Amino acid sequence: MSNTTFRIFNPLAPKEDRVQKRRAQLRQAQHNYRERREKYLKDLEEDVSSSRAREARLLRQNKRLSNAVQALTGLLQERGGTVPPEYANLVQQETNTDSPPPVSPSVMSEATTAVSSSVSPTIPKRLPAADVDLDGLGVEFVLALERPCWRHIHGDPDKPDDPSGHTLTASSQVCAISSPSCDAAQASTGSTDQQQIPAAMLENLLKLSQMLNESDREVTPVQAWHYLRSQYQFGKLELESLLSLAQSCTDAVKCHGFGAVIDQNKFKKLASSVLQQRQQGSLPQTMEDEDT
Incomplete structure (x- = not known):
């Protein structure tokens, strides 16, 4: 049956x-x-x-x-x-x-607060960027632009099983290299030895950014660094000017939940003002100055 x-x-x-x-x-x-x-x-x-x-x-x-x-x-x-x-x-x-002198871990650590106090005493502010370790300098520049993501780089503490959305950022990868419990702010203030960071990290991030970020209006920090490196004036750019550029960009950086991005046109304007400035003491305009 x-x-x-x-x-x-x-x-x-x-x-x-x-x-x-x-x-x-x-x-x-x-x-x-x-x-x-x-x-x-x-x-x-x-x-x-x-x-x-x-x-x-x-x-x-x-x-x-x-x-x-x-x-x-x-x-x-x-x-x-x-x-x-x-x-x-x-x-x-x-x-x-x-070998070019390595970049001190603190070179970019205070880029969003004060240019004059951010440069390590061991590296002259007038030193051309091309005369230092460009891989280390690039990592520090990218970390400075990723500052808005530091508080949520590991995701929501109340939802540990949810993805953080920031795995493909330099801050997250630096933390993974140094220690699983590493804080992004610690990574940028010198607790991570720059010798531990693979030189190919930025190159890999750039390839991923070009595949994943299809927007023609915004660029990731590593794409911003690549654009800066591609300019012919970069070889004469001094560390002080690079620090002031990182400081000026912080107000324009946003995070939509998948890592920091910056408006492409705004970044190009800021970068152009830094690369073309003739007077050593002049600083690029901030985003507030641009909007006014």
Whole structure:
């Protein structure tokens, strides 16, 4: 005997009941879809953070091993040993290459408060930006523009299972590299060693920004840095002017929940005023001055 149970159709049932039931089913389906989507995004964010941290550790390990090989090869040459040509060339290149001075972690940390107090005492404010470590300087510039995101970089504390939406920002990746509990403000004020940050981080973020940010009206901080680097006057731009530009941009930076962005036209105007200024003491106009 069949165990199939048939539901009795009642043609006299009120139409409103069927409509309400269908609406309830749709609401439940939408709710389940949102939950699955948020969980999926959260898992993706965690995977990206873990991948960036592993990449940074591997790059640091590779750098340490490379330095060890160079040191041992140099010692072997001093003792009269025979060194393969490829390793001898590495040592010679290392000896003849003058590395630019690294950027102090505090160079951009106060860019939004005061230009004169933000520059590290070890780096002259008149030093051209091209004469320092551009990778480190770029990271500091991008972190300064991402300042509006610092308070919510890790998402809503009351909703830990929801995605933060900021995994593809420099602040989030710097925190992932240094420590999972790192605060974005700490990352920009010097608690993170710039040597730990992969040089390719900004390049990877730029590629992602070009794919994900299709707006022709707004640019991400890393896109703003790329635009600044592409200008022919950048080589003569001094750190003081770069700091004043970061300070002027803070009022124009916005966050729509997926990282900081800045109006493209406003940024280009501010950047142009900095790049073209002739007098060393002149500072770019602020956003309030532009609006008036």
